[in-house]
Amino acid sequence: MELKLTDMPAVAESSEEMEHVKVLVLGAGPAGMSAALYAARAELNPVVLTGNELGGQASLTFSIENYPGFPEGVGGGELGDLFKKQAERFGARFEFDLASEVDLSSRPFHVKTYSREYLADSLIIATGASPNHLNVPREEELTGRGVSYCATCDGWFFKDKKVVVVGGGDSALEEAVFLTRYVKSVTIIHRRDAFRAGAILQHRARENAKIDFLLESVVTEIVGEEKVSGVKVKNVKTGEISNVETDGIFIFIGHTPNTELFKGQLEMDPKGIIVSDALMHTSVPGVFAAGEVMDKTYRQVVTSAGMGAAAAIEATRFLEREEVR
Ligand SMILES: Cc1cc2nc3c(=O)[nH]c(=O)nc-3n(C[C@H](O)[C@H](O)[C@H](O)COP(=O)(O)OP(=O)(O)OC[C@H]3O[C@@H](n4cnc5c(N)ncnc54)[C@H](O)[C@@H]3O)c2cc1C
Structure with a gap:
C-alpha cells in the first residue's frame, strides 16, 4: 500500500x-x-x-x-x-x-x-x-507515463499492450510472468545471456507464449514525448543499436x-x-x-x-x- x-x-x-x-x-x-x-x-x-x-x-x-x-x-x-x-x-x-x-x-x-x-x-x-533506475535519457520524465518499477501497481494500465521488462533476477522474471495476465506481449531485456533468477521462475517465463527475450542487450534510451513509445537497445556484443516499439517499460535491476x-x-x-x-x-x-x-x-x-x-x-x-x- x-x-x-x-x-x-x-x-x-x-x-x-x-x-x-x-x-x-x-x-x-x-x-x-x-x-x-x-x-x-x-x-x-x-x-x-x-x-x-x-x-x-x-x-x-x-x-x-x-x-x-x-x-x-x-x-x-x-x-x-x-x-x-x-x-x-x-x-x-x-x-x-x-x-x-x-x-x-x-x-x-x-x-x-x-x-x-x-x-x-x-x-x-x-x-x-x-x-534502482536505469539512468538513461527520458526515464525520469516518463516515469508514470509508461516507465514503472512495480508491475502489481501499474500492470493493469497496459491491458492488451506491448511492454518490456528489464532485468534478469527473480523480481524481473516473476513480474514479467505476472504482467502476461494483462498485456499482449512482454519482451525481457537482459544484459547477460543467462538469468540470475531461480530455476522455477526461468522455466515459467520460458514456457509462457507471451514472453520473448532480448539477451546480451541494454536499454540506452527511452523514447516518447507524452508517453513511452519505444526503447533504444544496444547489443553488448556487437554494439548494434535497435529500436523496440513498446507501450511500457518495467525496470527490475536491483x-x-x-x-x-x-x-x-x-x-x-x-x-x-x-x-x-x-x-x-x-x-x-x-x-x-x-x-x-x-x-x-x-x-x-x-x-x-x-x-x-x-x-x-x-x-x-x-x-x-x-x-x-
Ligand atoms: C517486485 C518484488 C517482488 C518480490 N517478491 C518476493 C517474493 O515473492 N518472495 C520474497 O521472499 N521476497 C520477494 N521480494 C523481496 C522482499 O519484498 C524484500 O526482501 C523485503 O520486502 C525486504 O524487507 P525489509 O523490511 O527489509 O524492507 P522493505 O520491504 O524495503 O521495507 C522498507 C520499509 O521502510 C520504510 N521506510 C523507508 N524509508 C523510511 C524512512 N525514512 N522513515 C520511515 N520508514 C521508511 C518503507 O516505507 C517500508 O515500509 C520482492 C521484491 C520486489 C520489489
Whole structure:
C-alpha cells in the first residue's frame, strides 16, 4: 500500500510534539513489522514509522509463494496487512510518517519526522531498499507515463499492450510472468545471456507464449514525448543499436538500501549497506538494523522478517541490561 508524502503533515516545528519511546522502529516492511511484533510482545510499546510504503517492497508484488504458512501463496499487500494487525494486537503503534533526520550521537536517540520528534532508548532501522533506475535519457520524465518499477501497481494500465521488462533476477522474471495476465506481449531485456533468477521462475517465463527475450542487450534510451513509445537497445556484443516499439517499460535491476539518513553516523559498506553483526547490532550501541538495509545476501520476506525478530529480541536485551546498570 503506497502512501504519498503529501498525505503527511508538515515537519515538526515545536518540541512540544516530542515523544519518548523505548523502541522506535523505522520502516514497515517485513523486517520492521516483525520487529514491532516482537517488541510489542516484550511489552515495550514500540512505535513504527511506516515511511510511504506500508508493507514495504513485499506489498508491491501480486503473490508471495515462498513465505511459510501460506501453501497457496499470499498477496503482498495482504501479508503486510496481516503483519500489521498481528503487531497491533500486542500494542505496537503505527504512524504514517517518515524519519527525516536522526541524531545517533547520544542516547536517547533523536529522530525527527514530518510531524513530530521522538526520543528513543533504542532504535531498529528497517528502512529497506528502493528500486534502482536505469539512468538513461527520458526515464525520469516518463516515469508514470509508461516507465514503472512495480508491475502489481501499474500492470493493469497496459491491458492488451506491448511492454518490456528489464532485468534478469527473480523480481524481473516473476513480474514479467505476472504482467502476461494483462498485456499482449512482454519482451525481457537482459544484459547477460543467462538469468540470475531461480530455476522455477526461468522455466515459467520460458514456457509462457507471451514472453520473448532480448539477451546480451541494454536499454540506452527511452523514447516518447507524452508517453513511452519505444526503447533504444544496444547489443553488448556487437554494439548494434535497435529500436523496440513498446507501450511500457518495467525496470527490475536491483535495489539501493535506504540508508542516506544514517551516513556518517553508522558504519556502512561502500554500497550503503549498514554493517551489523550476527546479532543485528550496528556500530552504535542501542541501534539495531534488520532486513535489506543490512542484508546483501538473502533479500527475502522470510529472512527480513527473521532479522526483524532478532533485532527486537536484541533491543529488548539491550534495554534490560541498561535498566540493570
Ligand atoms: C517486485 C518484488 C517482488 C518480490 N517478491 C518476493 C517474493 O515473492 N518472495 C520474497 O521472499 N521476497 C520477494 N521480494 C523481496 C522482499 O519484498 C524484500 O526482501 C523485503 O520486502 C525486504 O524487507 P525489509 O523490511 O527489509 O524492507 P522493505 O520491504 O524495503 O521495507 C522498507 C520499509 O521502510 C520504510 N521506510 C523507508 N524509508 C523510511 C524512512 N525514512 N522513515 C520511515 N520508514 C521508511 C518503507 O516505507 C517500508 O515500509 C520482492 C521484491 C520486489 C520489489
